Amino acid sequence: MKLLFASDSFKGSLRSDRTIELLGRAAREVFGDCETDGVPVADGGEGTTEAVVKARNGEIIPVTVHGPLLETEHAFYGRLSETEAILEMAAASGLPMVPEEKRNPLYTSTYGTGELLKAALDAGYTDISIAIGGSATNDGGMGFASALGVRFYDAAGELLSGKGEELERVAHIDSSGLDPAVRRARFTVMCDVRNPLCGPDGATYTFGRQKGGTPEILERLERGMQNYRDVLIREFGVNPDEYPGTGAAGGLGAALQVFLHAEMKSGIETVLDLIGFDARLAGVDLVITGEGRTDWQSCFGKVMQGVGDRAKRRNVPVAALCGSLGREYERIYAHGIGSILTTVDGPMPLSAALENADELYYKGAVRMFRMIALGRQMRA
Known part of the structure; x- marks a missing residue:
């Protein structure tokens, strides 16, 4: 047997x-x-990288990044082959990384997840799988994109750092500085969430409360997310609300689709294929x-x-x-x-x-x- x-x-x-x-x-x-x-x-949440690396006899690569509150954190991604890598946002921008008394999605950022991806791109990997479960963030992926060279400005021309509270201030997005390695790579995003970016079923109202959002905070974040969406429509001709999964991980799904043209796939199906x-x-x-x-x-x-x-x-x-x-x-x-x-x-x-x-x-x-x-x- x-x-x-x-x-x-x-x-x-x-x-x-x-x-x-x-x-x-x-x-x-x-x-x-x-x-x-x-x-x-694993199904695309916390522990996915380690599970796939072990199944594939790969290697864990340590990386120092900025955590959800922009503190220094020790994260990692996985090497699967000469061209393949895997990473999870839970290692850089995960909810358990934020103490309960400090959980407030106005102040968290996906910047560290962007740094994690940039480390894999700098190492030459061109086939990269990204698990986006377990986030502490609701920044629309602004922090993530900022780490890869995208610049977000307010109406006065001030550069924004990429936190949830800054969504309402976004007036212009300059993607000319996006890391050129992005264009040479293929990205598969492990995501089982079908939510749009905005609205009652969007990123903020569906997932924001578990990240520390009060009704007042969620209302402010939703207004900001709608502003962010409108800028994306105006400057890139893409309405994130028309694409399922853009509301995943506090809107990181939108940044992944708009700036990386990533393919969204079921987490467990992607893992089973990888192993x-x-x-x-x-x-x-x-x-x-x-x-x-x-x-x-x-x-x-x-x-x-x-x-x-x-x-x-x-x-x-x-x-x-x-x-x-x-x-x-x-x-x-x-x-x-x-x-x-x-x-x-x-x-x-x-x-x-x-x-x-x-x-x-x-x-x-x-x-x-x-x-x-x-x-x-x-x-x-």
């Missing part, structure tokens, strides 16, 4: 590669001599996947949905081991997931589940594999 392990990380407790180790140990305990393979997986997941399914009898919590959202661009759909198309069965189950979790069954077990083995507070994640996951894996072994005996 050949098993393939492809689980998401369990936020706050288990990394994707750790689930591979624990599943392998549990499989050997139950089945003895069995063939196993494992690949770290060669389909080829790994050859000869596999069963795939094991999972995530920290499975609910209705798991069907929209998450790891279990992506893994399940790919395996289903090749008639490979999939079982899942998850931390917990939430509302409408059963919807994931339509995506090739045949069965779900949870790691918890009794009522317990979340803190206890996180503290004992390794032990609970291992014991849950043993239970799952023993059930699979029993099914094989019944079939025999």
Whole structure:
């Protein structure tokens, strides 16, 4: 029997590669001599770079950048080949980088994400994947574009730095200084968000509150984003509201499309392509996947949905081991997931589940594999 392990990380407790180790140990305990393979997986949010680098035997490249509050931060991107690189904005402009008491999207910037991309361009990479989940920002990508040489000015000709509060001041955009390496590169953006830049379903009103925006702050940011949109229309002939995904990552999606002409793709689908997941399914009898919590959202661009759909198309069965189950979790069954077990083995507070994640996951894996072994005996 050949098993393939492809689980998401369990936020706050288990990394994707750790689930591979624990599943392998549990499989050997139950089945003895069995063939196993494992690949770290992520869906385009935090941890995507490390997962893909490990799957591809790449290299993590450290880079010093400016964080969301323009403080000095140590970030990184991933080298996959001589021409391919991968980076995630969570490493440079992520929400966890901002202390809760300082979260205010008026003052955060994507400048560091632009610096991260510029470092990859300066190193000569021409095929670059960018994961844009988990942002702390709502600057329309102004900071990001500024780091790549685009200049934003107010009506008095003053240069703007690229923070959310400056959206309302943008009067002119000069893209003549855009790094020429941009024109020689191809950019794939991992994004499952379809929101436009402005409006009730736009960047500000959909995602701004979780980044620290009060109703007053959100109203100001929306006015600023509308002004920014109007300048983009006037000077570049592009209306971001007509393109899905421009509201992603606080409007970074708009800058990626306008200035980089980037291609927006599903995060999990891009990751699965980058790690060669389909080829790994050859000869596999069963795939094991999972995530920290499975609910209705798991069907929209998450790891279990992506893994399940790919395996289903090749008639490979999939079982899942998850931390917990939430509302409408059963919807994931339509995506090739045949069965779900949870790691918890009794009522317990979340803190206890996180503290004992390794032990609970291992014991849950043993239970799952023993059930699979029993099914094989019944079939025999």
